Amino acid sequence: GEQVEQRPPHLSVREGDSAVITCTYTDPNSYYFFWYKQEPGASLQLLMKVFSSTEINEGQGFTVLLNKKDKRLSLNLTAAHPGDSAAYFCAVSSNYGNEKITFGAGTKLTIKP
Amino acid sequence: GGIITQTPKFLIGQEGQKLTLKCQQNFNHDTMYWYRQDSGKGLRLIYYSITENDLQKGDLSEGYDASREKKSSFSLTVTSAQKNEMAVFLCASSINWGGLYEQYFGPGTRLTVL
Secondary structure (H helix, E strand, C coil): CCCEEEECCEEEEECCCCEEEEEEECCCCEEEEEEEEECCCCCEEEEEEEECCCCEEEECCEEEEEECCCCEEEEEECCCCHHHCEEEEEEEEECCCCCCCEECCCEEEEEEC | CCCEEEECCEEEECCCCCEEEEEEECCCCCEEEEEEECCCCCEEEEEEECCCCCCEECCCCCCEEEEEEECCEEEEEECCCCCCCEEEEEEEEEEEECCEEEEEECCCEEEEEC
């Protein structure tokens, strides 16, 4: 089945700096990709989503890049602020019509003043 | 918009006890899920249900039972709680955009077993 590897597990950057979180997946038929944000003590909030036909998606200070050839998905934060401190999870849906998604292990992002 | 509610928010049980967690959604979504999240870790799928009275096993179904009594509710039972077990159980439901599923999560139930 699908395997999703997320790196790094922990990331600390200064306020105003950029940050990049990367996921690689194994199933070439993967079709729909997600990034979730989880603030401390809270549940998962859908942050961004991208279809296989879309390479770039932007919003809320983040950019998502999808490279289907390399089976790599990245979340790029251009200018970090304290409210971005959270855990981030990528998730991948393999095959059209599949109700299940496979999550990465998560990245704990800390923004330092 | 809609909302997913999970009860209870905190659950403390004894070793060997049978414990039930409940989830309700008013999105009118067909598919619902139960995940387990251990501290600092990712999500593991326990059970999911694509419609009322349907059950599908996930990767972590052993030690758990589930019940989809009606479209809006999905229950999870820990059949025999293990001592020192501590995790957050997350319920989700998904909207189906013509074969593309997006999952939305509830606030979670935090389980502690003494």
